[in-house]
Amino acid sequence: MTYAFFPGCSLAHTASAYADSIGAVAERLGLDLAEIEDWNCCGATEYSAIELLPAYALVARNLALVNGDLSQVVAPCSLCYVNLRRTQQALRERETLRAQVDDALAAGGLSYQPGHLSVRHLLDVVVNDVGLGTIASNIVRPLYGLRIAPYYGCLTVRPAKGFDDPEQPESLDRLLRALGAEVVDFPLKADCCGGHMTQISADVAYGLLRRLLQNATDRGADLVVTVCPMCQLNLDAYQDRVNRHCGTDFHLPVLFFTQAVGLALGLSPEALGLGKEIVPAQQVLRAKWSTEPSPAPEQPRRPHRRRRDPTLPMPEARSVRHG
Amino acid sequence: MTKGNTRDPPSFPAEVMNAVLGGDALRRCFQCGACGGSCPSAADMNHSPSRLFAMIRAGLRNEVLRSNTPWYCVACYYCAVRCPQEIPITDLMYGLKRLSIQQGLCEEVDAADFSRTFIGSVERYGRSFELGLATRYHLTHRPLGLPKLAPTGLGMLLKGRMALRPHRIKDIKGLRAILSRARVLERVR
Ligand code: SF4
Ligand code: SF4
Numbered sequence: 001m002t003y004a005f006f007p008g009c010s011l012a013h014t015a016s017a018y019a020d021s022i023g024a025v026a027e028r029l030g031l032d033l034a035e036i037e038d039w040n041c042c043g044a045t046e047y048s049a050i051e052l053l054p055a056y057a058l059v060a061r062n063l064a065l066v067n068g069d070l071s072q073v074v075a076p077c078s079l080c081y082v083n084l085r086r087t088q089q090a091l092r093e094r095e096t097l098r099a100q101v102d103d104a105l106a107a108g109g110l111s112y113q114p115g116h117l118s119v120r121h122l123l124d125v126v127v128n129d130v131g132l133g134t135i136a137s138n139i140v141r142p143l144y145g146l147r148i149a150p151y152y153g154c155l156t157v158r159p160a161k162g163f164d165d166p167e168q169p170e171s172l173d174r175l176l177r178a179l180g181a182e183v184v185d186f187p188l189k190a191d192c193c194g195g196h197m198t199q200i201s202a203d204v205a206y207g208l209l210r211r212l213l214q215n216a217t218d219r220g221a222d223l224v225v226t227v228c229p230m231c232q233l234n235l236d237a238y239q240d241r242v243n244r245h246c247g248t249d250f251h252l253p254v255l256f257f258t259q260a261v262g263l264a265l266g267l268s269p270e271a272l273g274l275g276k277e278i279v280p281a282q283q284v285l286r287a288k289w290s291t292e293p294s295p296a297p298e299q300p301r302r303p304h305r306r307r308r309d310p311t312l313p314m315p316e317a318r319s320v321r322h323g
Numbered sequence: 324m325t326k327g328n329t330r331d332p333p334s335f336p337a338e339v340m341n342a343v344l345g346g347d348a349l350r351r352c353f354q355c356g357a358c359g360g361s362c363p364s365a366a367d368m369n370h371s372p373s374r375l376f377a378m379i380r381a382g383l384r385n386e387v388l389r390s391n392t393p394w395y396c397v398a399c400y401y402c403a404v405r406c407p408q409e410i411p412i413t414d415l416m417y418g419l420k421r422l423s424i425q426q427g428l429c430e431e432v433d434a435a436d437f438s439r440t441f442i443g444s445v446e447r448y449g450r451s452f453e454l455g456l457a458t459r460y461h462l463t464h465r466p467l468g469l470p471k472l473a474p475t476g477l478g479m480l481l482k483g484r485m486a487l488r489p490h491r492i493k494d495i496k497g498l499r500a501i502l503s504r505a506r507v508l509e510r511v512r
Binding site: 009041044054061104109110158166167194195201 | 401431435439496
């Protein structure tokens with residue numbers, strides 16, 4: 001299947017390592033991504049702060065430009081993903097909005113009716129369409145010895161009704177485990193990186209980033225792996241500022257999940273854009289990445305409570321009957 | 324209508340609800356506080372989201388639209404997935420930003436200008452442009468903040484992570500026509 005690909009603005013610049021590694025991994029795994037012709041910015045979190053209808057029309061132009069033969073749009077950036085997804089959903093549910101947006105699109109010679117298109121995050125496509133089985137069978141150099149904190153950020157899994165649990169997602173954990181890495185329990189894995197807050201208030205932004213870096217460090221992570229350019233930028237490029245602002249001493253390399261996949265597939269670090277990160281990953285990779293699975297058993301994990309489990313988290317001393 | 328009362332006529336809640344798709348859900352808020360308890364920025368907001376909603380209902384237009392709460396919202400949707408009443412809280416925060424600018428009550432001038440600079444870049448090129456954005460924003464708003472920006476910016480440039488020139492989409496005219504038509508339609512909405 002061919003997917004319509006919406007790269008988003010950051011892939012050309014701040015997240016060029018993401019672009020490199022997506023290209024290399026997609027080719028190796030036979031994932032066919034066709035870039036949407038002449039796409040425009042999704043508006044990030046800024047357009048909706050100023051105008052409502054133009055914000056929807058801006059995103060709808062991209063949906064209108066999708067080749068009519070394709071039924072899936074995939075975005076590697078969580079912010080783009082959520083904007084495309086929300087717009088598609090709002091257009092589907094609201095007739096007036098649909099008519100107004102279509103009227104606006106007509107001014108640019110376009111038209112859009114939200115029918116069959118579904119909007120997907122790249123992580124979802126890699127884990128659920130390409131599949132862990134296919135990936136596992138292509139692994140050349142498992143990520144043995146690396147302790148990785150899987151970081152989803154907020155918009156990959158929220159608002160709800162996406163492809164994973166909105167508060168305790170698992171897909172990236174499963175992927176990294178399939179690659180041979182040791183996945184650390186990272187309670188803040190779906191917390192926010194602060195988005196554009198670095199530009200608005202240093203106190204708020206660095207506070208959020210510090211919590212994340214502290215949590216990953218406390219859990220013994222060698223690396224953080226992200227699925228969003230904004231998260232990568234904030235955790236990586238601002239880590240030094242966080243250290244100076246908060247008096248901390250974090251040295252935690254932050255990679256894109258496609259770079260981790262690519263390394264396990266045996267692709268060259270250059271092809272995967274390694275070395276473009278501000279906090280270099282090279283040292284950690286050299287020191288920790290081993291050819292043998294680590295002998296120590298995985299740290300004991302707390303039992304996972306199922307979401308629909310009606311019981312309170314009580315000690316299970318006696319047998320309790322429900323209903 | 325009561326005169327000499329500091330409160331506004333009760334049209335304010337309706338105004339807020341109308342500014343957002345599905346905003347009338349705000350009526351269902353029963354002040355459980357789950358939103359404020361989930362919010363990563365709550366400590367820095369001058370009113371928690373739930374308190375802001377109570378203030379909207381009380382018609383406190385000035386206090387609400389001058390508040391920093393919507394501007395410190397990072398749009399993480401934690402509140403939205405936890406709200407038992409399924410209120411589109413994040414969208415309401417966006418709506419409050421728009422109203423505060425439209426009514427000239429916004430006190431978070433830097434944040435609003437950042438958003439305006441960003442959408443200006445999108446209108447000009449069809450894409451956002453980090454270097455131009457960061458420089459223009461910092462030059463106009465925080466000339467003294469520029470040296471602080473430099474180390475990160477420089478590192479990024481050296482690693483080829485910031486473009487020196489923006490990319491302009493081919494059909495920028497078409498995009499601008501779409502946006503200006505949408506703006507006209509928004510006025511009659
Ligand atoms: S979580 Fe929902 S119902 Fe509870 S206070 Fe917040 S908006 Fe109101
Ligand atoms: S979406 Fe905004 S208001 Fe809601 S929890 Fe996140 S930062 Fe707070």
